[in-house]
Amino acid sequence: MDPFVRLLLISILIQAASSHKIIRILPSYDKISNGEGQRFDDGLFCDSWRLSVETNNAGYWATIPSRCLGFVDAYMNGDRYASDSEVVAADEIDFARRLDLAGNGKDAWIFDVDETLVSNLPYYIGAGFGSEIFNETSFDEWVDLAKAPALPASLKLYKELQGLGFSLILLTGRAEFQRNVTEKNLLFAGYTNWERLLLRDASDIGKPARIYKSEKRAQLKRDGFQIHGNSGDQWSDLLGPPMATRSFKLPNPMYFIK
Amino acid sequence: MDPFVRLLLISILIQAASSHKIIRILPSYDKISNGEGQRFDDGLFCDSWRLSVETNNAGYWATIPSRCLGFVDAYMNGDRYASDSEVVAADEIDFARRLDLAGNGKDAWIFDVDETLVSNLPYYIGAGFGSEIFNETSFDEWVDLAKAPALPASLKLYKELQGLGFSLILLTGRAEFQRNVTEKNLLFAGYTNWERLLLRDASDIGKPARIYKSEKRAQLKRDGFQIHGNSGDQWSDLLGPPMATRSFKLPNPMYFIK
Structure with missing residues (x-):
């Protein structure tokens, strides 16, 4: 052109x-x-x-x-984000402990990755806390560093769910070409022994997250998993059929994914 | 006994x-x-x-x-409840204005009544802001007074939606025996010209709100209504099939209805 x-x-x-x-x-x-x-x-x-x-x-x-730039900065960097995350995790643990599990390895709990298991706050501090239009190039460069720290409440929850016998499925909007750096980052942040790590393959590129993630949940059901819980910072992680028995919305005032 | x-x-x-x-x-x-x-x-x-x-x-x-008793008191009686309600109403208006309506009288918007159109705060001030177990007898006595004031943001939204041509359906967990006092209270609060006021009849008593309200939405669909929007302070006002095109959760930290 x-x-x-x-x-x-x-x-x-x-x-x-x-x-x-x-x-x-x-x-x-x-x-x-x-x-x-x-x-x-x-x-x-x-x-x-x-x-x-x-x-x-x-x-x-x-x-x-x-x-709201100053507000979001103060929220994310102060006690409130931590406190909000801890209370969601407490709701999740409370629900998980009351469940009767089948114990057949098919008791699933789904986690999103970004702003759910790991925090990209170090990137967003340099990107205006969501006040600037999303820049995929610079975000992917950050992803390649594989240095996003764990969200402390999520890491604690993850380990506790593993102790209870859940199979943990990681379902992310990241693409297959980011599998290696994503695994590297998850291990860096302290996450181990997930059952599956699902990323967008070629046929998923361009799909709204809500559709892509619903399709993956449907596949998990066909594979025999019972999806007890689902944790994500976006409603598009949680809504759409089939849904988990309980869905948990983690806080994220920085960006919105369809 | x-x-x-x-x-x-x-x-x-x-x-x-x-x-x-x-x-x-x-x-x-x-x-x-x-x-x-x-x-x-x-x-x-x-x-x-x-x-x-x-x-x-x-x-x-x-x-x-x-x-959290002091916190909920300060939240409800201070600016925060008002501000949170105003922002939801702004989201609703924004969505409503962009819709293409059929203009056949079947463009519906559903409102819950308690803590959505009218505020029972005067009652809850005397009932510990939800720190005490719900007392149906004393609440029904309050309902009989028909003096619950309008939530200002909801009254403004209600009138604006009417101006845009929506048919307003009021769907409440209150029972048929409370129809007269409910109508009286709505008029007292400034609400007029609703399309329907739906209350629990004998067959609905004891049903969880989520089931009862889903059934009523299904009936509205069978009656030819397109349910564009749904406003309620409880998730049980909003969830369950069929859902509105967009559902709006109004704030209510005082009580939970299944």
């Missing part, structure tokens, strides 16, 4: 994307006020926006609201 | 209920700590507990954790 036409096309696409974003974020959220017509301050608004994201009320969003 | 035996039975039931509660709440949540083994303070823990409730991670719970 002619470089000028290409540049023009990109510029039009960026404009379309950003005007879409303006339509998406500004008109409704900007009118939000208390009963006396006063606008909620950033801290209050961003906390409510985060709840709306975590409950899946917000629907699709491309970047965090610009006024 | 002999009054003494009855009393004994009630006492055993209360003990069973409260020991169940201790099993349910304490063992996992009480171990929650940061990396250095320090217990999170009440404010941090209760905020994480609330997120866990709002995302449906917590599963069934009978009463709020006792250490």
